[in-house]
Amino acid sequence: MDFTGAKTALFLGDELxxxxxxxxxxxPFPGHFDFPGGGREKGETPIDCALRETVEEVGLNLSKTDLVWSRQYDQSWFFVAQRPAQDVQLIRFGDEGQGWCLMHPRDYLANPLAIPNFVARLKDYLSETEIA
Structure with a gap:
């Protein structure tokens, strides 16, 4: 399976x-709001990449069953994961980025600092699941 990396829109309760x-x-996109994810390491599947990057960037150990939606876009994968809101207490921010926050999906979609490709991908998910 040929791909370069994976990103995960991670819902903690109702917020991203x-x-x-x-x-x-x-x-790319310095100072913008991003989702956990990054480049593929040798031999990884898209799911392996998404799960590893989430641990590295925010310290959350997701399982495959937390991934509720996925789609390949060109050479990268986009996943959506769902975890309980209380998992916010488990976050251990890594060494990439300036910080993290929780944001309602509508606020992310409207934010001028949201990464345009991820806005489109999140809209795909929300339109298919009618969560918006």
Whole structure:
């Protein structure tokens, strides 16, 4: 299976966990709101990549059953995961990004600092599940 990486829109209860990207000029969308995820490591499946990146970036150990939706977009995968709101207490922020916060999906979709590709992908999910 050919892909370069994976991202996960992670719902904790009704809100999304978002990461404020670093302000580095050599990364895409510096200072924008991102979801956990990143590049594929050798031999990983898309799910393996998504789960590993979530642990590395926010310290949450998701299981495959937490992933409720997925779709491949070109060379990357986009997942949606659902966990209870109280999992916010388990977050251990990694060393990438300026910080994290919870955001209602509507607020993410309308935020000028939301990454456009992820806005479109989240809209795909919400339109199919009628959560918006």
């Amino acid at each position: 966990l978002v990461i404020l990207r670093d302000e580095k000029v050599d990364i």
